[in-house]
Amino acid sequence: MARSELQARRLESVRAWTSFVERGDDAVDVVRPEILTSWTRSEAAIAPDVTQAPLADEAETAASWQGSPLQTAVERVEAELRRTAEDGDLVIAVTDAQTRILWTYGGRVMRRKAETVNFVPGGRWDDESVGTNALDLANRTGAPEMVFSAEHYASIVHNWVCWAAPVHDPVTGAKLGVIDLSTSWDRTHPIGLATARVMARLIETAMPLSHQYAVLDQLDEASEPGLVMRLLGTAETWLDGQRLLLNRRQTEVLALLAMHPEGLSLEHLHALVYGDQAVTTSTLKAEVSHLRSALGGQLASRPYRLTMPVSTDVDLVLTLLRRGRVAAAVDAYGGDLLPGTNSPALAELAELVAVAVREALLADPDPDAVLRYGELAPYDTEVVEVCLNRLPHGHPAVPLLKGRLAAAER
Missing domain, CATH: 1.10.10.10 (Winged helix-like DNA-binding domain superfamily/Winged helix DNA-binding domain)
Structure with missing residues (x-):
């Protein structure tokens, strides 16, 4: 999007925010319904000139993160998350199901900006704590969300654009939190929302089996x-x-x-x-x-x-x-x-x-798995043949697989 278009969009969002905050207009024809609903919720809980997000107890936040499935998954893909943040000068945050930040990593510029508003571990980013933002919206709607410039209720992040996507336990479907990518409004890019969605899937893919399924x-x-x-x-x-x-x-x-x-x-x-x-x-x-x-x-x-x-x-x-x-x-x-x-x-x-x-x-075609499958489906020769074709000469499973193939063809 051209800078002039972004500037026009930013100006429009500021006008709508000003109309809502200073004159009490509902701005219903200007902003998205979910933004307006969140603004109303925010207005009842905080002042628009709040200076930073409140911080949860540091020890409690650390205890929630240490050893959690989210921590395990983030650590497994941390190199990719860090690379994304550095390449795009983003700050990336992972929250719990209450939109409390558990982990962040940022590029040099955005990291400093994030620290000034408590966009850090322990920061509470539900809209009743710090106003309308993408983390809260994604957590509420269960879908990827974007909040641009003055669509944020708190003026401290009017210079930001944020994209967030929910993270679920891939086995149970339980909501674990969200991942958010934030940068300055002038770096808005159409791919931002898709990137947040991809990062959420990346974390879900790296998630360990839940306790329920570890037993199962x-x-x-x-x-x-x-x-x-x-x-x-x-x-x-x-x-x-x-x-x-x-x-x-x-x-x-x-x-x-x-x-x-x-x-x-x-x-x-x-x-x-x-x-x-x-x-x-x-x-x-x-x-x-x-x-x-x-x-x-x-x-x-x-x-x-x-x-x-x-x-x-x-x-x-x-x-x-x-x-x-x-x-x-x-x-x-x-x-x-x-x-x-x-x-x-x-x-x-x-x-x-x-x-x-x-x-x-x-x-x-893992050879051990193919041999096990052959006991259940002894006449399915195609699976055995595919496995044999992919194994190097001299692999210890080759004689067993050939024996399985010969038995099926008799």
């Missing part, structure tokens, strides 16, 4: 609280470490509820379980009633929804594949999902999981 990595039925289901290659269900004795249809109903934590109406569940089969809803209600009894009442109605923690090997395999941990996904993959199921939804899910595992191996 072994799928320890004996100690894992809540419902644990093995559905791949076998059908076994535990509740708080106790094995549940369920028939085939009850297992299918329970599996579908596990895959839909938001809940399912009676009609939707019936369609997923039976498809076009001529089965009455009263039959399904009877199965659900038995399940509710077996689960100690932890199955809500309207919609049908499980009310305890749920872990499945299907979620584990798909999560590992999303994270690029192909060998671990194959280890967790026990075979086809409920072979022979008559549920159209589960048959579709079974195909999705099987194809996802196979395609991941074709893209990344």
Whole structure:
């Protein structure tokens, strides 16, 4: 964007801010609705001439950061974050879910500017503490946000432009905080928002498995609280470490509820379980009633929804594949999902999981994983051939893979 355009845009934002702050006009036709809403929230909490963000307790902030999944992820990609900040003379900040800054790094000029307004670890950047800003907006909306010049409520950052994107736990979806990129308004660039989004994905990719899934990595039925289901290659269900004795249809109903934590109406569940089969809803209600009894009442109605923690090997395999941990996904993959199921939804899910595992191996044919997969799919010679073609002569896995190939071709 040409400097003259940026100057015009900045002037427009200053006029709208002045109209709102000094004359009480709502500026509804000038600024975005989310900015106006935040201005209103800010006006009720702070003065527009606030000089710096308030600081949270230093020891508490350090304790929240040390050993956290966010710290682990940021440290893994810190070189890339630092390079981005230095190349663009940006200050980059990572916050917690309350928009408290936990980590920053800045280029030479922006670092000094950031320090003067407490854009530093411990700085509280929710809009009720320091006024409208991109960190708070991204945290509230769950989407990447930009705040330019006087769109900030506090005049101390009217010379800034900020781009922020939320950071989530890639496994659980839990909101962890945001990453923000800030610089001076005259360095505004259309790629800023996309860069914030990329940096957020970079951190999420580097995130360690959450505690819940670190336990699930072994799928320890004996100690894992809540419902644990093995559905791949076998059908076994535990509740708080106790094995549940369920028939085939009850297992299918329970599996579908596990895959839909938001809940399912009676009609939707019936369609997923039976498809076009001529089965009455009263039959399904009877199965659900038995399940509710077996689960100690932890199955809500309207919609049908499980009310305890749920872990499945299907979620584990798909999560590992999303994270690029192909060998671990194959280890967790026990075979086809409920072979022979008559549920159209589960048959579709079974195909999705099987194809996802196979395609991941074709893209990344780890020899140990291919040998393990060969035990589950002994006639899938293409995966073995792709692996053999990528291995150097003399690799210790070559004879085993050739043996697997010969056995399949007999």
